[in-house]
Amino acid sequence: MNTDAGRSARVMDRAQAQRDRILCAAQRCFIEHGFHAASMANIADAVQMSVGLIYRYFENKNSIILAIIDRQLGEQRASIADLNTDPDLRRRIIELFAKWRHGDPTVMNPVLFLEMRAEATRDPQIAQALAEADRIAGADFHAWLRKAAEAQGRSPTQQDIEARAFALHCIIEGLAIRSLREPTLDAASLEATLDLLLPLLTFRDG
Amino acid sequence: MNTDAGRSARVMDRAQAQRDRILCAAQRCFIEHGFHAASMANIADAVQMSVGLIYRYFENKNSIILAIIDRQLGEQRASIADLNTDPDLRRRIIELFAKWRHGDPTVMNPVLFLEMRAEATRDPQIAQALAEADRIAGADFHAWLRKAAEAQGRSPTQQDIEARAFALHCIIEGLAIRSLREPTLDAASLEATLDLLLPLLTFRDG
Amino acid sequence: MNTDAGRSARVMDRAQAQRDRILCAAQRCFIEHGFHAASMANIADAVQMSVGLIYRYFENKNSIILAIIDRQLGEQRASIADLNTDPDLRRRIIELFAKWRHGDPTVMNPVLFLEMRAEATRDPQIAQALAEADRIAGADFHAWLRKAAEAQGRSPTQQDIEARAFALHCIIEGLAIRSLREPTLDAASLEATLDLLLPLLTFRDG
Amino acid sequence: MNTDAGRSARVMDRAQAQRDRILCAAQRCFIEHGFHAASMANIADAVQMSVGLIYRYFENKNSIILAIIDRQLGEQRASIADLNTDPDLRRRIIELFAKWRHGDPTVMNPVLFLEMRAEATRDPQIAQALAEADRIAGADFHAWLRKAAEAQGRSPTQQDIEARAFALHCIIEGLAIRSLREPTLDAASLEATLDLLLPLLTFRDG
DNA sequence: AATGAATGAGCCTTCATTCAT
DNA sequence: TATGAATGAAGGCTCATTCAT
Numbered sequence: 001m002n003t004d005a006g007r008s009a010r011v012m013d014r015a016q017a018q019r020d021r022i023l024c025a026a027q028r029c030f031i032e033h034g035f036h037a038a039s040m041a042n043i044a045d046a047v048q049m050s051v052g053l054i055y056r057y058f059e060n061k062n063s064i065i066l067a068i069i070d071r072q073l074g075e076q077r078a079s080i081a082d083l084n085t086d087p088d089l090r091r092r093i094i095e096l097f098a099k100w101r102h103g104d105p106t107v108m109n110p111v112l113f114l115e116m117r118a119e120a121t122r123d124p125q126i127a128q129a130l131a132e133a134d135r136i137a138g139a140d141f142h143a144w145l146r147k148a149a150e151a152q153g154r155s156p157t158q159q160d161i162e163a164r165a166f167a168l169h170c171i172i173e174g175l176a177i178r179s180l181r182e183p184t185l186d187a188a189s190l191e192a193t194l195d196l197l198l199p200l201l202t203f204r205d206g
Numbered sequence: 207m208n209t210d211a212g213r214s215a216r217v218m219d220r221a222q223a224q225r226d227r228i229l230c231a232a233q234r235c236f237i238e239h240g241f242h243a244a245s246m247a248n249i250a251d252a253v254q255m256s257v258g259l260i261y262r263y264f265e266n267k268n269s270i271i272l273a274i275i276d277r278q279l280g281e282q283r284a285s286i287a288d289l290n291t292d293p294d295l296r297r298r299i300i301e302l303f304a305k306w307r308h309g310d311p312t313v314m315n316p317v318l319f320l321e322m323r324a325e326a327t328r329d330p331q332i333a334q335a336l337a338e339a340d341r342i343a344g345a346d347f348h349a350w351l352r353k354a355a356e357a358q359g360r361s362p363t364q365q366d367i368e369a370r371a372f373a374l375h376c377i378i379e380g381l382a383i384r385s386l387r388e389p390t391l392d393a394a395s396l397e398a399t400l401d402l403l404l405p406l407l408t409f410r411d412g
Numbered sequence: 413m414n415t416d417a418g419r420s421a422r423v424m425d426r427a428q429a430q431r432d433r434i435l436c437a438a439q440r441c442f443i444e445h446g447f448h449a450a451s452m453a454n455i456a457d458a459v460q461m462s463v464g465l466i467y468r469y470f471e472n473k474n475s476i477i478l479a480i481i482d483r484q485l486g487e488q489r490a491s492i493a494d495l496n497t498d499p500d501l502r503r504r505i506i507e508l509f510a511k512w513r514h515g516d517p518t519v520m521n522p523v524l525f526l527e528m529r530a531e532a533t534r535d536p537q538i539a540q541a542l543a544e545a546d547r548i549a550g551a552d553f554h555a556w557l558r559k560a561a562e563a564q565g566r567s568p569t570q571q572d573i574e575a576r577a578f579a580l581h582c583i584i585e586g587l588a589i590r591s592l593r594e595p596t597l598d599a600a601s602l603e604a605t606l607d608l609l610l611p612l613l614t615f616r617d618g
Numbered sequence: 619m620n621t622d623a624g625r626s627a628r629v630m631d632r633a634q635a636q637r638d639r640i641l642c643a644a645q646r647c648f649i650e651h652g653f654h655a656a657s658m659a660n661i662a663d664a665v666q667m668s669v670g671l672i673y674r675y676f677e678n679k680n681s682i683i684l685a686i687i688d689r690q691l692g693e694q695r696a697s698i699a700d701l702n703t704d705p706d707l708r709r710r711i712i713e714l715f716a717k718w719r720h721g722d723p724t725v726m727n728p729v730l731f732l733e734m735r736a737e738a739t740r741d742p743q744i745a746q747a748l749a750e751a752d753r754i755a756g757a758d759f760h761a762w763l764r765k766a767a768e769a770q771g772r773s774p775t776q777q778d779i780e781a782r783a784f785a786l787h788c789i790i791e792g793l794a795i796r797s798l799r800e801p802t803l804d805a806a807s808l809e810a811t812l813d814l815l816l817p818l819l820t821f822r823d824g
Numbered sequence: 825a826a827t828g829a830a831t832g833a834g835c836c837t838t839c840a841t842t843c844a845t
Numbered sequence: 846t847a848t849g850a851a852t853g854a855a856g857g858c859t860c861a862t863t864c865a866t
Contacts (some may be wrong), residue, residue, distance in 0.1 A: 178372075189372060486702045579814060
């Protein structure tokens, strides 16, 4: 496999690997300093690469920001999509919350989430990406909730489901913000709150 | 009233008025560009003032940011405190949501809320201000919920109230973020969601 | 004496008093911060006067600097002229040195002396004022030295006197700089040095 | 020599060369305008470099000032140290004076000397550097004078030497200032003064 | 592919000076 | 006479971006 195609594939793999390295470093910088306050030099330091080289892989700083946002949306979506393979919403939210608290890089980062949402009010391109992600997430919630309802032998109306999907979305994003608060929330409180809300939202209440 | 005291009072009033003008303009700029991307020149333009003059009223840009944050927290607190004089939570949330949507400057601005929360993860001074505001807001929710429970003839445990206060806080903040979304949420959906959640949260459910 | 002339005299006296107050405060500021680093606001604070009022008495900051320099030159000249009434050069130098060390405002200030001399290399107006002061000081030294020589029954040549006047001038300015040094010079050392040099310079040697 | 070490050496040489270019230009600017009045833009112009690039080589303007001062002190010390290889103090002082008059950049610059001494009264870091330089210069004078005494078959006391070292130091600094005066001093006058003082100071007098 | 030197616009901040009161 | 609010031009410094090597 020493063909041009093979070489090209390998090259593209390498390019992709470089892009990933940059994005990981950039993510750490953006979390630490924010989109605007993080400098290209910060990122170059973090990725152990020269500034110039970063520009071989990304057109400019803004396109790094966009790539990071896309990534975050991907992780957000993956979290929701996972519900379909793992229907225990209560446990998943608790786990997600713990990951947020520990800065786990495999899930959407709450600080970046805030920066993204703020930036979306200014940059139409970001706004569009977020709107699309929201649409997909909404649909996922919808699907999951319908399945959950049916598993309970319920036949909720479309509006019933929409209200619950909307509430769920709000609560999860509210929790993402809460995970950033200084006074650490104890596990019991979170669980109590989920035990209060989830039966209602997942058609398990009386 | 041409006394020294009178003059002094007028001077202080004027200084305070100038500070207010600056803060209003700064708020618009911060909403439009973000804390970091907004420049002092932007603010000076917005307030129709020279850059230098702003520094007569604020030590530096950061102290303007802090003042804006304090203001926002004040408005946030006022919104919650108002619940005590107007116990119709459902209507208040709907009104609040509408104000968020319209950028009403008399309530906490959702974009600034996001910037604040993000910035708090970097600046300890901001973090502390927010922690204090959260503490107060939590206590206000608590008090309001206990009163609501008693109005229903209920005697909920401390944990019952805490879980509901926490849920309420999350949902309201989640709604603040939702208010920024592009695809406008219709009023009916919001109302349906509130009708779903509020009875549970305010001890009005079966 | 309620005539116009009287009133005018009183007014001028007041104006002169104000100018003096300003110059005293400015001198403190210039010593503390340097000519360029001291701001008009510093000076206004130090005189307990508004910035605007200072501009009633001085055209601009530079003319304050010039006035201060004139003042310093006046004090420098007075020191030298005093030799004629008090011929004990040794004691006078020791006293002068002590005053320099203590920041006595009645004699030429060593820090301002340095600033002045440096500034003179840039500003022709200052250069001229200093050249004139130097000329006068040189002549004073001359006169004093000739008198001292005659008191010793000597008849030195013009060149003898010039060499001594020049040496004296250098040494006194060298001492002004030394008075600023951190490691404090003990009185005995200064006296030993003067005892070494002065007999030679004042025609009292062998 | 295309090795890493070679490249690294070349790079460091270049960096050092840039630093030197900047310092030379800065020195010219500081002499022309003074430490505070010279702007980074002035220096950038003088060194034919962008402002930003200067900041790659120096942390800030103050560190350029410090570097210039260190340089000046180095040159000052070299002048004194040279006495040991060239014991003709009289000729050396005359040469030094001529260099001061002509702005020879290889010896301590008198204007910078003044700025330095003035600045040392405000900046402890500069004060310390100057104090150290003074200590070394004093010791050098000491050593030279003791050798000169011994060459004359004299055995002066410690105090004898100290008084002469102190006098010498004062006179040389006094001469540095004199070299800045407008009315140019003729060579004969300087020589006459030195012929008067040096025999006394170097133990050659009767 | 990789470096990092170089640029220059722009940012925050200060300050001499003016002027309405 | 006296104030200090107001201006705007620098000043020091940073940083996204380019380019020769």
